[in-house]
Amino acid sequence: MGDKIFRLGCDIGGTFTDFVLLDDETGAISINKCLTTPRDPSDAVEQGILELEEQAPQFVDNLEEVIHGTTLVINSIIERKGAKTALITTKGFRDVLELGREIRYAPYDTFAQYPQPLIPRSLRLEVNERIRSDGSVLKALDSKEAEEVIDRLVAQRVESIAVCLINSFENPLHELMLKELIEKKAPDVSVSISYEVLPQIKEYERTSTTVTNAYVKPLTGRYLSKLSGRLASLGFKGRLFIMLSSGGITSVETASRFPVRIIESGPTAAVISGQYYGRLFGIPEMFCFDMGGTTAKSCLIQRGEAGVVPTFEVGRVQRFRKGSGLTIQVPVVDLMEIGAGGGSIAKVSKMGTLQVGPESSGADPGPICYGRGGAEPCVTDADLILGYLDENYFLGGRMKLNKEAASKGIREKIATPLGVPFIKAVWGIHDLINETMAAAAKTHIAEKGGNPKIVTLAAFGGAGPVHAYGLARKLGCRRLMVPPNAGVGSALGFFTAPRAFDVVRSHKVSLNSAHFGDIERIFRELEEDGARALQAEHSRQDLIFRRSIDARFIGQGSETSIEVPERDFSRVTPQAIRRRFDDRYEQLYGRTYPESPVEFVNFKVRAGLPERLLKLPKIATASGRRTLEEAVKGTRPAYSSSSNDFVAHTVYDRYVLGAGVEFRGPAIVEERESTVVIGENATVRVDDHGFLWIELEES
């Protein structure tokens, strides 16, 4: 049995680190979950792997790939815990980062708040140089002055420098010179230049993206090299991949150079697994809902596809409001993340009302019931008192929860100050966090043109299945799906993620005067770059390249993307491309104008490794295994919102539920990493693969 092949997915969240080990032959899965170790996240990775070895002895020897996602990068931006970073820019433009695009995102709100830039004005320095819009040099870089600027930054103990010069996307000469000078004079300081991070027009978007990259680069680099070292010391000889925000995966080397591309690395995994299930079961609209300890991530998946957007914002100062965050222009899966998790803290607001989240107690100290010093009542504390969680079966019994302390906390900090009955306060915490998530979900679904009444809600994450029923009721969803191992189920996405990397080159040329042979050469170079980014020892035949062109009417400011399936562009006719453009334009905007000239702007390639499919193992049928009755662990009182009281819920052991069985709520289904709560007016069916399908009746 020595030639088994394993793959390991590992997701570091704010509270828990999840592991999924896949036996590639059989599709069998082993899972594990342990508390995140914020001081050195690779501690938890090592601990989790060692624990997994108890389930699959010596699997590390046969481990081919580790695919990793982390919320570390985004948290360091939100919490402003990145490196001390400086910006070097063209004389006259140090305020570009602060001025942004100057639009008021809430036109009628005089007091709207705007995010502070990651670099204060005193660390934004200017150099004399100037490139023109055609790429020619108007004023050569003054290297002597540049050296002085670098010296000043070194004296201020800057850890990272971003360089973004006006028009550098047309000619990177001065940025490259500055990079060389910094590397020479300050070899310990990390450098990010805009030409390498985002070679695209518009100085604010490029500066903001480059600065964000610089801000998280030292920390990401240190972390990833530490992680690689840890894995090697455990005997791992395979390849380590990092999840990209766009849903692809990339090498450690690329992730360390461009950490801005892995900002949404953690949450993306859930979306990818949602996409996989959506396709597998042919669900036209699925709302993927992943609630962990710190945040809830959700995404509407339509016909098996989640949207990817070219730009996004982090650290919105006004929740949900577009435009209130820092702009980052990298492709990212279109998901929504809000501060709602099991660790979300409940408190009495200044107005004397109940408030839950977005602050979280995280992994350390965590909710009161963890008994690790947490003193603030959290959502998990409420879930425990409401009977949804079993104090003796949290993480399969590995962590004993303290119900008494949780009750005391909520009574003293919430119920008494609010002057409401104890149980009302407890239920209020659970219900209010559901309400917050529902409000955000409705906006997201509406924005994508979805309809909550026909979506299937898919629940992931430790807290997801606990809250999914309440959320579905608030949204008006009729069907709920809980995959096996839902508590870590999102980590399955690591195995179904396209192993792909996107590369782009800007080159403006009119369709009529373009030399298609030259364009073929650009595509080939891009394919080389993409192959390198994947660091594939694979031969070129194994790689799949998807080409596309961004084109527009001459004079327009934005592009329409057209696919280029042809393998040799020099043999494509201009008429064929033109027709493709017109078809697409008409489809999007209702009319096209064949007499107006068109130009090419960007050439793009997505390089990918062949998809590796996942075998979903079947579970035994009820008759072949055990009857429904045998899966019953007992009953316990849990709170029912429709009865406004505790009612007896039947508790099932998920590992004993056979395929094909059906039962009604009120019920609780327990597995090690999560608990599924089902209210009174619903029926549950277990399918061949162990998925729970819950139909909600009108209530």
Add this chain to the structure above:
Amino acid sequence: MGITFDPITLEILWNRLISIVDEADSTVARTAFSSLLRDAHDYTCMFTDRQGRELAQGSMATPGQSGAMALGVKGIVNRLDFERIKPGDVYITNDPWALAGHLNDVCVISPVFYKGGVTGFTGCVFHHSDIGGRVSSDNHDVFEDGLFIPLVKLYDAGVLNEAVIEMIRWNVRTPDEVIGDIRSQTAANHVCSEKICRMLEEYHLDGLDDLADEVIGRTEKSMREAIAGVPDGIYRSRGIVEQMEGKDDLVIEAAVEVKGSDIIVDLEGSSPQVNWGGNVVYNFTFAYVFMAMKSIFDPDIPNNHGCAAPIVLRAPKGTVVNCKFPAAVAARMQVGHFLTEIMYRALAPALPDKVIAASGGTPATMNVFYGRRNDGRPWHTVMIRGGGMGAGSRSDGEYVYIFPANGANTPVEIIESDTPMIVECRELLADSGGPGRMKGGLGRRVVFRMPDDEQAPLPPVNLGIQSGRYRLPPEGLFGGKPGARARFEVNGKTGNPYGLTQLFPGDVVTIDVAGGGGYGNPLERDPTMVEDDVREGYVTREAAQRDYGVVIDSETGRANLRATEELRASRADSAG
């Protein structure tokens, strides 16, 4: 009686209305030609029900266009003969009196057909960079302002009205851009209309009427509840708007009456209309009165017909705030934008925490540059920009926004790729924020150079400016000091910002936009906040001492608290 909606469905549909119009909005950014639209976002998309009542507008709309459009589109819809409207019809007009107050704002309106009948209208107003005419704020009448398009069909049952397009083509300087942008308007309406029908189908609705009643009704109720919380009374203020040399400044008199849940604004006593730019049509005046009221009473609720229902505006005909045809209106924002701060000043004693001091971005600054490249090709670009916002009771003024209007800047790299000009800097101006307990927002400088090398444009380059605050700075509130004035210089010498300026290769133009007014006594500002401002270069050390009475140690950069206390005490003595 129409159908009723449960609260969940209503909330979802309401969100959907907004996301539909926002999608139309982003269609503009993707299909438009001029940078004023695609980069600076000077446009508004909206749609109405069958009666022309506004149901939703783009989330980032500029309040002037959207407020004026809400009235304008309703007026136009009420004039249409429903019997004769056909699917595929598209209307176009830029009548300033019917719509948004100047010729550059071109509106395209399309009926939405569903189940064989009209269920609503989609409309969008774009600020076209070029509408021909003489691009200056000293035009004598609307005929000098440019091409006037009355309400005509652009498409008749889906067939393009070529005559209209030809008429436009020969009356503007950059026809490809203008016509490309009109195409973008029809695309935005198309996307909007398609999504509305898809929503109706999905939710099995016969039309928008019941939903409109519910959404508009709830909105009006929410607005009225907020107004009712203010004590009844008449609150007055007067605004003075500076004019070009040789002309009298304009006066706007305002009496704001709060009566139960109604607000009646009377502008009786304001200056008569003038024979130069800066006259404002009723719709546009209403838009900025409305902006003030919405921002004070209910800034968060999505904007629709219901928000405006409690507000009545009386503006005497023939005054500068309700001018008659054929007054020159091209520079309507130079006066119209002031309405919001005039309302704020009237209501400040009653609602001191809901208003801000005057803003440097009032009025928005607009620069129109046009000319020919060295190969003879025409170029034409419009840039809009704001200044420092006024401070509030608990907040410093934000740096550099257009207020009360809205819009984004045009990226420097876009300016340089679209025009032959070089932008030498775009930076904040230290000490330009009005001192106060809360500091006014900083103003900003932009410097343009006309190259004189092989890429020099053919002389001359024309520059038209619309702005203000060169003589009268944005005032503070409750003891706060005014922000810095605006400046306009050509080659280091003060230029005339209210006329048309001709520039030649080698010329350098400096445009400083004003800072916002401060709020409260500057001697009460927390010294550590002044220390932070000095460290980051927003306030100089000298100004810290002069304006705030804060002594900053030149060695450590820290505020010397004892010296500050003494200095402030001596100032208070001499003031007392």
